[in-house]
Amino acid sequence: MNSNERFALKELKVYGLSCDLIFDNLNFNGKYDSDTDTIYIHKSLSKKDFMMTLYHEINHAIHRQEMGAEDYKNDYELEMERCILSDLDPYKDNYYEVAAEEFAKQKTKEEMLWVK
Numbered sequence: 001m002n003s004n005e006r007f008a009l010k011e012l013k014v015y016g017l018s019c020d021l022i023f024d025n026l027n028f029n030g031k032y033d034s035d036t037d038t039i040y041i042h043k044s045l046s047k048k049d050f051m052m053t054l055y056h057e058i059n060h061a062i063h064r065q066e067m068g069a070e071d072y073k074n075d076y077e078l079e080m081e082r083c084i085l086s087d088l089d090p091y092k093d094n095y096y097e098v099a100a101e102e103f104a105k106q107k108t109k110e111e112m113l114w115v116k
Helices: 003-014 047-067 069-085 095-112
Strands: 020-024 030-033 038-042
Touching: 003 020, 003 038, 003 047, 030 047, 038 047, 047 069, 047 095, 069 095
Parallel strands: 020 038
Antiparallel strands: 030 038
């Protein structure tokens, strides 16, 4: 287990999450699958990109845990529809994506103070 995997498992515990964590060669940085409660992370990211991705996906998992799996999924999809109907981007303008990105920026900024 490498240092990123150890760090990710520690952070899941910090947030009381029990989701699965998969590191693999992906065509994207990361993804949270709310159906299976699984976080996927590309295994070859820079430290900063790794942290941004991890915290972004953790935020989705936190929302799912707080709201319940079905309510989170339904609300996320309603938010996508709202964006489309408002002529906005269903991903970039989605409340849950914006919140996850802000969470990731803040947590990464805090953690990067410790990384040299």
